[in-house]
Amino acid sequence: MIPMPVVVCVLGGWCVVYLADTLSRSSSSLKTSYEDRLASYGLTISPFHVRWQTALFNRLFYNWGRWKPRFLYLWFSLGMFFGIAAMFGSVVLLGKTLMQTLSQMLTDAPTAQNDQMLQVVVPGVNLPISQLSYFFAAILISGVIHEVGHGVAAIREQVRFNGFGIFIFIVYPGAFVDLFTTHLQLISPIQQLRIFCAGVWHNFVLGVASLVVLFILPALLFPFYYTGAGALVTEITEDSPANGPRGLFVGDLVTALQDCSVYGVEDWNSCLGEISQKPQTGYCIKATVLQQLSFPSRGFKRLDGTVECCSNNSLTDVCFSYSNNLESQLYTCLPARKTIEASQLCRTNMDCQKDFVPSLCVTPSLENQTRLIRVKHPPQIDMLFVGHPLHLQYTVSLSSFVPRHNFLSMDLPVVMETFCKYLISLSGALAVINAVPCFALDGQWILNSFLEATLSTLIVEKQNRELVGFLVLLAGSTLLAANVALGLWIVTAR
Numbered sequence: 001m002i003p004m005p006v007v008v009c010v011l012g013g014w015c016v017v018y019l020a021d022t023l024s025r026s027s028s029s030l031k032t033s034y035e036d037r038l039a040s041y042g043l044t045i046s047p048f049h050v051r052w053q054t055a056l057f058n059r060l061f062y063n064w065g066r067w068k069p070r071f072l073y074l075w076f077s078l079g080m081f082f083g084i085a086a087m088f089g090s091v092v093l094l095g096k097t098l099m100q101t102l103s104q105m106l107t108d109a110p111t112a113q114n115d116q117m118l119q120v121v122v123p124g125v126n127l128p129i130s131q132l133s134y135f136f137a138a139i140l141i142s143g144v145i146h147e148v149g150h151g152v153a154a155i156r157e158q159v160r161f162n163g164f165g166i167f168i169f170i171v172y173p174g175a176f177v178d179l180f181t182t183h184l185q186l187i188s189p190i191q192q193l194r195i196f197c198a199g200v201w202h203n204f205v206l207g208v209a210s211l212v213v214l215f216i217l218p219a220l221l222f223p224f225y226y227t228g229a230g231a232l233v234t235e236i237t238e239d240s241p242a243n244g245p246r247g248l249f250v251g252d253l254v255t256a257l258q259d260c261s262v263y264g265v266e267d268w269n270s271c272l273g274e275i276s277q278k279p280q281t282g283y284c285i286k287a288t289v290l291q292q293l294s295f296p297s298r299g300f301k302r303l304d305g306t307v308e309c310c311s312n313n314s315l316t317d318v319c320f321s322y323s324n325n326l327e328s329q330l331y332t333c334l335p336a337r338k339t340i341e342a343s344q345l346c347r348t349n350m351d352c353q354k355d356f357v358p359s360l361c362v363t364p365s366l367e368n369q370t371r372l373i374r375v376k377h378p379p380q381i382d383m384l385f386v387g388h389p390l391h392l393q394y395t396v397s398l399s400s401f402v403p404r405h406n407f408l409s410m411d412l413p414v415v416m417e418t419f420c421k422y423l424i425s426l427s428g429a430l431a432v433i434n435a436v437p438c439f440a441l442d443g444q445w446i447l448n449s450f451l452e453a454t455l456s457t458l459i460v461e462k463q464n465r466e467l468v469g470f471l472v473l474l475a476g477s478t479l480l481a482a483n484v485a486l487g488l489w490i491v492t493a494r
Helices: 004-026 031-041 058-065 069-107 110-115 129-156 181-186 189-220 265-277 287-293 336-340 389-395 411-435 442-454 462-493
Strands: 043-046 049-054 161-169 172-179 231-236 282-286 317-322 330-335 359-364 371-376 383-387 396-399
Touching: 004 031, 004 043, 031 043, 049 172, 058 129, 058 161, 069 129, 069 189, 069 411, 069 442, 069 462, 129 161, 129 172, 129 189, 129 411, 172 181, 189 411, 189 442, 231 265, 265 371, 265 389, 265 396, 282 287, 282 336, 287 330, 287 359, 317 336, 330 336, 336 371, 336 383, 371 389, 383 389, 389 396, 396 411, 411 442, 442 462
Parallel strands: none
Antiparallel strands: 043 049, 049 161, 161 172, 231 396, 282 359, 317 330, 317 359, 371 383
């Protein structure tokens, strides 16, 4: 959950801002000068909301809006078609997401949430606190690019541009443009569509551009970093089971998990997923060596039915199960490292019958979700991990990029890669959500202009067209509200 100190700081900060604003406005000696100063700086303060507007960038916006008029006409016309398609597509996507959420609630299958394209994001719940900087920066940039699209398109359509601004609502940043409403109402519905669709169009383009940068990042960083050699350890949490004298260290290069080769972070994740889904693999050991290493022990069944035959205080021994020609299932306590090092992986005794040397396949007898994993990170000796694979996945941070020189940062490629992923997801989400025909979103104005452009001959009375638009907006708002409410319940209450 969200750390309580963060909640206290946010609420306390807004209380101080609101109290200072209220006292300044209520003071007879400060009120006039205070309000004049806010107006001169373009600041507006209300509970949990601070807004700043300026005309400093007006010349820049006008230069952009008058650059290559023919190209901008084609650009925003293409954006208009995309915005209309996105409006219909967003409704289909929200409907599908709502059905998935309801199915998840009825079947009690929390893993199904990973298959949803749209998810409610709650910092501290399904968004790590350590990545809030990426989250807020991506939201701000996506918002600015969104509003730049509206502003440039408006100038292209001869609508007066009054200013650009940035706001903070609680902790979420955003941007806006101020357009002259009278001019906006006088232009044709097609011109209005070019303006209203420009925001979601620019968000889509930003997402595609970020995807391209993410795809070519290895080529861009090739002079400084190389890839394909393994997964480079960049951080290990203090409570990680991989932390220790025979564990992993920052700068280690992981090349394999069991017999699954690791060439990058994607391989690391897929290998751990495969290991967690499949039964525990065994290890070939010569019958003579098994007799030498094993020692008498008393076995007992755990609550899940698996057998433990080693002392609970042992940090080096693991209970192994095996079968021979006489008995189907035997258990013995063996020193894990001596048993596993340089051993071939196996599933049955038949996998170990080589060189005519009697060998057996011994399998760690562990709890259902627990795995024994051999992690190769040369030149150090292999790390033996016993636990749930997800614990290893969530407590060890890795990178596919290996520095060519010691003075290069290991974190730079990770920062660039992570930021691109946040831009892709958040800019795409902003495009989808804003295109929904919902009150107070771009979809409201896109829908109204679309109906005026297409239904003016079929439905002559403007009042009737407005009624159709109102009903569609009501349905879209209900659909969006249902997705947000159920999504929040799934994320926070379960």
